[in-house]
Amino acid sequence: MDQEVAVECKQDRNKKSCSCSYEPCARKGICCECISYHVRHRELPACCFPPAAERTYDRSFEHFARLVMQKQV
Numbered sequence: 001m002d003q004e005v006a007v008e009c010k011q012d013r014n015k016k017s018c019s020c021s022y023e024p025c026a027r028k029g030i031c032c033e034c035i036s037y038h039v040r041h042r043e044l045p046a047c048c049f050p051p052a053a054e055r056t057y058d059r060s061f062e063h064f065a066r067l068v069m070q071k072q073v
């Protein structure tokens with residue numbers, strides 16, 4: 001039997017710890033929308049990147065892989 005579970009969005013709390021520097025984004029703090037948006041574009045969300053890399057707004061898998069190879073993440 002399927003049960004529907006109401007889950008409260010923690011957008012306000014998430015926003016406080018969000019490391020994304022792209023201020024106009026409407027998905028800020030809505031982590032489920034944030035990750036699905038970026039994965040659809042072969043990217044990862046801001047919180048996967050160290051601050052200097054995050055500020056480049058290059059959120060591509062390739063950029064992340066380079067940082068892994070350089071042991072920056």
Ligand code: SF4
Nearest residue numbers: 020022025028034046
């Ligand atoms: S990582 Fe992307 S989707 Fe998430 S808050 Fe930042 S700009 Fe928006």
